[in-house]
Amino acid sequence: MTGHTWKNWAGNQIARPAEYLAPRTIDELRSVVLRAAESGLRVKCVGAGHSFTSIAVTDGVQVSLDMLYGIESVVPGADGSTLVTVLAGTRLRELTARLWDLGLAMTNLGDIDSQSVAGAISTGTHGTGARFGGLATQVRALEILTADGQLINCSAMFDTDLFDAARVGIGALGIITKVTLACEPAFALHAVEAPATLDGTLAHLDESVSGVDHFEFYWFPHTDRVLTKRNTRLPADTPLSPLGSVRAYIDDELLSNTVFEVVNRAVTRFPRATPRINMFSARALSAREFTDRSYRVFASSRTVRFREMEYAVPAESTTYVLREIDRWLESSAVTVAFPVEVRFAAGDDIWLSTAYGRDTAYIAVHQYHRVDHREYFDAVEAIARSVGGRPHWGKLNSLRAEEFAGTYEHFDDFCDIRDKFDPDRLFDNEYLQQRLRK
Numbered sequence: 055m056t057g058h059t060w061k062n063w064a065g066n067q068i069a070r071p072a073e074y075l076a077p078r079t080i081d082e083l084r085s086v087v088l089r090a091a092e093s094g095l096r097v098k099c100v101g102a103g104h105s106f107t108s109i110a111v112t113d114g115v116q117v118s119l120d121m122l123y124g125i126e127s128v129v130p131g132a133d134g135s136t137l138v139t140v141l142a143g144t145r146l147r148e149l150t151a152r153l154w155d156l157g158l159a160m161t162n163l164g165d166i167d168s169q170s171v172a173g174a175i176s177t178g179t180h181g182t183g184a185r186f187g188g189l190a191t192q193v194r195a196l197e198i199l200t201a202d203g204q205l206i207n208c209s210a211m212f213d214t215d216l217f218d219a220a221r222v223g224i225g226a227l228g229i230i231t232k233v234t235l236a237c238e239p240a241f242a243l244h245a246v247e248a249p250a251t252l253d254g255t256l257a258h259l260d261e262s263v264s265g266v267d268h269f270e271f272y273w274f275p276h277t278d279r280v281l282t283k284r285n286t287r288l289p290a291d292t293p294l295s296p297l298g299s300v301r302a303y304i305d306d307e308l309l310s311n312t313v314f315e316v317v318n319r320a321v322t323r324f325p326r327a328t329p330r331i332n333m334f335s336a337r338a339l340s341a342r343e344f345t346d347r348s349y350r351v352f353a354s355s356r357t358v359r360f361r362e363m364e365y366a367v368p369a370e371s372t373t374y375v376l377r378e379i380d381r382w383l384e385s386s387a388v389t390v391a392f393p394v395e396v397r398f399a400a401g402d403d404i405w406l407s408t409a410y411g412r413d414t415a416y417i418a419v420h421q422y423h424r425v426d427h428r429e430y431f432d433a434v435e436a437i438a439r440s441v442g443g444r445p446h447w448g449k450l451n452s453l454r455a456e457e458f459a460g461t462y463e464h465f466d467d468f469c470d471i472r473d474k475f476d477p478d479r480l481f482d483n484e485y486l487q488q489r490l491r492k
């Protein structure tokens with residue numbers, strides 16, 4: 055399709071590709087790639103368009119894998135897990151529901167499930183839980199279509215360098231066509247959400263993070279108010295007690311989405327009211343407890359549009375970073391109605407994973423889409439960088455190749471793999487030009 059205009063979820067990235075295509079088979083996809091290479095056009099795959107950065111933007115051929123979806127095989131894995139191979143365009147929402155029917159589950163998820171499997175792993179999408187890695191740590195094998203039209207299967211046994219690079223491959227190495235995930239038996243989550251103070255939460259942070267399977271908290275800027283979330287894993291046959299539909303509607307749709315949209319419009323017009331409104335928002339989200347299927351607890355809907363930046367910092371820096379953000383907000387005229395989200399993950403061994411080699415805290419800042427986020431994000435970025443923070447590949451950041459080179463031990467190895475598999479930069483775009491070696 056020509057004349058197509060593409061926008062990401064947040065509406066801050068626009069592409070007018072020369073062509074927009076959604077191939078129905080892997081052979082068709084290969085023809086698209088070879089034809090583009092011949093005609094000198096670049097190729098960029100797009101998943102669900104849920105990255106805030108220009109990572110999926112191209113003026114060449116934009117390829118959607120929306121027609122390449124579904125579970126291809128389910129086989130027992132060597133380590134007691136079950137290996138599930140899915141076509142790369144499969145959306146997490148469809149996958150998790152299908153897995154439940156098979157008695158299986160993803161180990162962890164982020165707070166939405168709209169993403170495609172390949173798009174989610176490519177940027178290092180993660181959830182929370184100190185014992186658990188991001189989604190890419192569940193990947194056991196990848197099938198990748200490279201620039202010369204080859205289909206390569208890589209894993210910890212074959213083409214291991216490509217595997218280490220491509221699990222969080224930021225769309226730079228080729229088009230992932232299939233992903234094999236190590237899934238575990240289905241499980242339920244018991245969720246306990248409660249208001250708290252920032253001081254109290256930080257004072258007992260280590261116990262909270264290690265004391266429950268999945269701990270996270272939201273801090274309301276300009277206040278000392280926090281909402282904590284503790285999710286505990288239970289067997290799948292535990293009797294479920296999901297939120298009643300009325301309570302779910304009031305909390306998740308009205309308070310978190312509809313009312314929050316109104317709140318954001320109000321503080322955009324009257325920024326000085328933000329601290330009082332944040333205090334009100336924090337109080338409005340009262341304690342609640344429920345048990346449901348894991349994927350229904352992990353993910354929820356987000357309808358208020360925002361911009362987001364998220365930094366992965368060493369877990370032990372969490373308190374310092376939050377205190378510095380608080381101090382900066384106190385001394386600046388910037389007001390923020392969106393809570394700061396704080397999550398945790400185990401270190402991993404994936405070359406460009408934001409949690410590479412260290413237990414990690416993720417500190418995410420948001421700003422309503424009608425408000426200029428730059429001053430706030432720049433300040434938080436400087437604070438996070440001062441403790442060796444690494445930006446989420448799909449969320450706004452201003453880092454350049456030299457800074458990434460000093461941040462990731464395997465940055466050069468990643469760039470070498472890219473030189474090998476995409477020497478002519480078929481899969482390049484401006485985002486990658488700024489962040490990888492030329």
Ligand SMILES: Cc1cc2nc3c(=O)[nH]c(=O)nc-3n(C[C@H](O)[C@H](O)[C@H](O)COP(=O)(O)OP(=O)(O)OC[C@H]3O[C@@H](n4cnc5c(N)ncnc54)[C@H](O)[C@@H]3O)c2cc1C
Pocket residue numbers: 063064098099100101102103104105106109110119142143163164165166168169170171172173174175176177178179180181224225226228229230231356446447448449
């Ligand atoms: C409301 C909202 C909530 C979010 N919550 C979280 C969260 O809780 N945790 C978290 O970590 N992140 C979160 N994110 C960020 C999101 O998970 C990532 O940006 C993710 O990459 C989006 O997946 P996508 O399918 O939309 O990929 P896209 O944004 O479309 O693409 C991302 C990258 O993947 C590449 N890609 C896509 N498909 C392929 C393929 N088949 N082969 C090779 N490369 C490919 C693209 O070229 C691009 O480089 C959130 C984003 C939004 C908008």
